[in-house]
Amino acid sequence: MTKSHIKVTINGKAVEALVEPRTLLIHFLREQQNLTGAHIGCDTGHCGACTVDMDEMSVKSCMTFAVQANGAAITTIEGVANADGTLSALQEGFRMMHGLQCGYCTPGMILRAHRLLQENADPTEDEIRHGIAGNLCRCTGYVNIVKAIQYAAAKINGTPYQEAAE
Amino acid sequence: MNEQVKIDIDRAERTEKLQGMGCKRKRVEDIRFTQGKGSYVDDLKLPGMLFGDFVRSPHAHARIVSIDTSRAKALPGVIAVLTAADLKPLGLHYMPTLAGDVQAVLAEHKVLFQNQEVAFVIAEDRYIASDATELVDVVYEALPCIVDPFKSMLPDAPILREDIQDKMVGAHGPRKHPNHIFEWQIGDRQATDDVFANADVTIKEMLVDHRTHPSPLETCQSLASFDKVKGELTLWGTFQAPHVIRTVVSLISGLPEHKIHVIAPDIGGGFGNKVGAYAGYVCSVVGSIVLGVPVKWVEDRMENLSTTSFARDYHMTTELAATKEGKIIGMRVHVLADHGAFDACADPSKWPAGFMNICTGSYDIPVAYLAVDGVYTNKAPGGVAYRCSFRVTEAVFAIERAIEVLAQKLGMDAAELRIKNFIKAEQFPYHSALGWEYDSGDYHTAMKKAMDAIGYTSLRAEQAEKREAFKRGETRELMGVGISFFTEIVGAGPAKNCDILGIAMFDSAEIRIHPTGSVIARMGTKSQGQGHETTYAQIIATELGIPADDIMIEEGNTDTAPYGLGTYGSRSTPVAGAATAVAARKIKAKAQMIAAHMLEVHEGDLEWDIDRFRVKGLPEKFKTMKEIAWSAYNAPPPNLEPGLEAVNYYEPPNMTYPFGAYFCVMDIDVDTGVAKTRRFYALDDCGTRINPMIIEGQVHGGLTEAFACAMGQEIRYDEMGNVMGASFMDFFLPTAVETPKWETDFTVTPSPHHPIGAKGVGESPHVGGVPCFSNAVNDAYAFLDAGHIQMPHDAWRLWKVGERLGLHG
C-alpha cells in the first residue's frame, strides 16, 4: 500500500510524516511521535481514553486514521500545561479535587473537558456529566471529575470555588 | 498570647507540615498523570522490539485437527509463529495456575473455550502481527460443549479436561466426576441440619452472582526482554503482584530468580484482573528468549473481556433458619461454582472457594454449614476477586439477599431483622460459626447513624404511599429501598492459613532515611490507582516526623522492592501498611538512641513530639528527625552502626474486618424496566483513616462498579459457548450520565491488632454495594410477591418481571 504524506500541527509544532493509510491516529501519536499520554482503552470508540483535540473538536484518536488528520491542528495532553510549565487550570483541578486514580483515562478526560469549557465556560453539573459521557472512568465514579471541571471553570472565570474534595 | 497557646500553634503547624495520617493530602502521582507522563506498559519502547498477537479459537470446544502456519510465516515482517508444538519441548505448553491446576498456554489437542489461545504470531509491528493472525490456518472438529454448570457433572456430559481425565484427586481433594474440580466443606453439617429440621421458619433461595469481568481501562499487557549474553530476563507487565510473577516465571522457565527482573510500571486499574498469570505473558517471555529481542504483547478489549479473568459465576443455594421472633439460628449454603475450562482462580492456595465462609455476615449465627462444588465448563478461566477479597462479594450477596428474603417471610422490617441479629460490640473478637475471628466492630452504632442519615422511617412511609398509589393506577413507578450491612474480610493473611504457591502472604516495607533527612521507601505491594505513593508516605510522615513531601515511595521493581505478595483483596493497608509502620518504628527506636547520644541523656529521658525527640520536662532541648538523620551518617553513637534504615516483613496475626451500612433508594419504571437510583448512602468503617480524600474516592469508584455489576454488567454465553457482548458497546460500564450520585459517611472502629488500626477500604463499596442495589430492586417488587429477582437488573429483565406479574395490562 502506498504511504501517505501528512502535515499536521501537534501542540503547536509543525510535523510532517509518512504514514500507512490504515495507521490509526492514536498509534501515529503514541508510536511515531512518542506522545504516549493518550491511551487505548476499548478499541471500539466507547471509552474516550484516546481523546485528543483536533481542529477544535474532541476526537477519539483510535477511531480516526492519521491520514484524516492531514492539515489539522492537534492538541494532546502533552500540550495543555501552561506556557511556564505549571499545571493548567484543568490539570490542577483534577489534582486538587482527586479527579483521577489510576490515571489511564485522565489525559482523554482532560482533553475532553478542555473542549467542553471552551464551548461552555460555566457548565452545570448536568452539562458536565453529559459533556464527558464519551469518556469512561473505572476508578472515580465521576463525582470528583465533575468537581475538578467545576474547579477549573471557576479558576478560569476568576470566580471562587469552595467545594473541597471528599 | 499565653505560652500554652503558642505551644499548641507550634505543634499544629509542625503537624500540618508533615501531611501525615488523617489529612487530605493531594496525590503525588497526579503530577505525572495529569500531564500524560505516566509510564504504562504499552508506553514502553525498546530497540528492536517485536509485537505478539494471538490466533484464537472460534469454538468453545473443539479438537484441533491441524495448524498450518506457513502462510503467516511467509508474510513479510513476520518473525515467528509459536504453537503448542514449539512450547512443548520447553515444557511450557501448560502453565501452573494459582489454584493448583494447569492451564494451556497454547492449545495442544483441543480448545476448551471460545477465544482460547491457539498460536502466537510475532512480527515487526502490531499491524503486521494482526494481519498474520488471519493467515494461520487451523482446522477444528467441533465437540459438544457445556455452558450450564448444572450439566457439568451429568453422567453423559462430555469430558472437558482430557489432560487430567484420570487424575481423580485434584489439588483440593477427590473429584466426583471428570468435570468436577473440588468439593470444599466447612462448618458443622449435622448440627446445622438439626437446627433446620426443628426451626420455626426457614427460607431457601437460589441466589446467582452472575459472571462478569473486572475490565480495568488498561488491558493486560507485557514486554519481555531477554539478554542472551547475560542470561537475564526483564519483564515489564500489568502485574498486581510482581514478585509472585517473578517466582512463577522462574519456576516455569527454569531461569534462576535473580536473573529475572520483573517490573510493574504504572498500571491503569486492576480490580483483580491483573493478579493471575496469562498466556500472553508467557508467550512474550518465550518469544523473547527464543528470538533474543524484546517482545511486547497487548491485549485488545475483546480479548480482555473474553479470556483473562472473569469474576463470580457462583450459584448459591442459600438457606436460613430462624425463630418466629426473627432470631437467626442457622445458615446452610451450597455453591455450584463455574470455574470455566481451567481452575485459574486467584485465591490463597488453601482456599479453593476463597473466603466464601464469611457468608454468615454481620450476624451472630450459632451454626452454619457451607459446601462448594467447583466444576469445569467451556468458558474462559478466571474466578478472580473483582474488587473484593476472595469471593467476599459472593458471600455478602448471599447473606444480604437471604436476610431480606427471611424478613419478608417473617413479615419483619429488613433493617429491624438485621439489628436484631447483629453481632454486638461487646462480642468482639467474635468467633463465627464458619471459623473466622472478627477483630472488631460496632454494627449497631453504624446502622443507627446510617438509618438516621437516610431518613429510613420516612422512606418506608413514602414507599407505603407509593405502593397504594401504584395499586390505584396513579403511578407506573415502583419505589425500592435497598439495605446492605456488610462485613468484609481483608488483609490476607496470616501464614497459618494464607499462602500463594507456598509463599506466606506477608508483605513488606523497606525504609531508608538519607543523611539530609529525606526518605525512600519501597514496598512489596503495587498500586493500580489506589495512591500508594501518597498514603504510605503519610504513614511514615506521622511515624517518623518527616514531611510526606520528603518521602518517595517506590513499588513494582522486584530488584529493589522487598518481596511482597502484591495488591489485591484490600491487603495493602492491612499488611504492607502495617509493615510500613513497624519498619518506621524500628527506625524511630534507633533514632531515639542517636538523639540520646546527641543530647547526652538517657533514651528513657526522651519523649517523641511530632517530628523530634525532646528531653522530658525540657522541651527546648530536642533533636529533630532531620538532625538525627544527619548524625546517623556523621556521628553515630560509638556502639551503633551508621545509617538509618529498616525493613519489615509483616505477617498479620489476623485479617481485618471492615464493615458498613449502605442504603439505596430506587425508582423503577414498570413499563420499560428502567431503574433510577434516587439516592445512595454509604457509611464505611475501615478503622483508622489514613487519607479521607482517597478513601472517599475509593468508595465512589467501588460503588460505581457495584452499580454496574448489579444493574447490567455481565459476561454471557449462548448455548454454543459463544461469548456475547465482549465489547464496551454491550458490557455495561456506566458513563457519568448513568452513574448515581454518591453520599458517603463513616464511623471509626480501629483494628485492635493493626499497628495503626487501619483495615482497608478499596473493595468495601463494591462488596456492600452489589447486594444493596439488588435489594433495592427486589424490595421494589416485593409487595407484589415477585419472589427473588436475579441479577443483573437490566431494563429488559425487570420488564420481564413486570410481564410475569401481569403489571403491563
Added chain:
Amino acid sequence: MIPGTFDYHRPTTVESAVALLLQLGEDARPLAGGHSLIPLMKTRLSAPEHLVDLAAIEGLRRLEHVGDHVVIGAMTTQHAVINSTLLTDLVPILRETALVIADPQIRYKGTIGGNCANGDPGNDMPALMQCLGASYQLTGTGGHREVSARDFYLGAYETALAPGEILTEIRIPVPPAGHGYGYEKLKRKVGDYATAAAAVVITMAAGTCTSASIGLTNVSETPLWAAEAGRILVGSTLDAATVNAAVAAAEAITNPASDMRGPAEYRTKMAGIMLRRALERARVRATV
C-alpha cells in the same frame, strides 16, 4: 484491534469522488465521519481495499432554508446540527435526535449523511427522516436523483444507493409552525444504539390531530415509517383508545432482533412505549 490495509483517496469534488467509487467498484467505501465504518474495519468485519474520504469536498456542508425545505449537506456533523439555530428553529426534532446519538466526541465527527446513508438499522436519523418525509439527493457520475427516505432502505446495510453513488444532500420539508414533535429513545447508556426509539411529528387544530407521522428506530432490519399508526391518529383527539390503536399498529410492523438489549418481544413493546411518550411530548408541544 487493527484494520486491514487499504488505499486512501481524498477527492476534492463530488464528481471525482463518484468517479473514483464507480471505478474502484465494490472494493471501495466512502468515508465520512468513520464512526460506523472504522470499528467494523478494526474488527475486520469490513475490509475495503479503498477508502474515498469525502472530508475535503467543499459544498457538502450546506445548511440552508430553501423555499419550504431545509437542505442539509451530507457532511454536516451531528455537532453542527445541534448548534444550528436555523435547524433548531425550523425542525427542532433534529436537534433533539442528534443529542441522543452516541457521545460528544462522535457527534463532532459523525455526519448526518453517513448516519442516513450507511443503512445501519441502529442509526437514529433514518427513522426521523422517514417521519419528516425527507428525501435524499443521490449523486453518481450521471448526475443527481432524488429518493424519498421512506423508499431508501431495503434491508440491513442495503439501500437504494447504486454503485458509485453517494448521498450528497438531504431535503426536509419544514413542518408547519406550531407542530408538535418528540424523539424518544430507550438505550442502556450513553453511546448505545436504541433498544427502541420513536420519532413523532404531529399537527393539531382545535384539539384534533390534523397530521401525524411516525418513525421507528432499530426495531427491524430497516428504519420503519409507521404509516398506518399515523393515519389512525389523524382526526382524533389523541384519546386513549386511539393512541392504543396507533401503538398496536406501530408494534405490529416491528420485527426486531433479540440481542443484549433484550429479547424481540421486549423491543417491540418498547417501540410502543417510546411511541406513546414521544406522542405525548409532541401533543404537549403542539401549539394549535
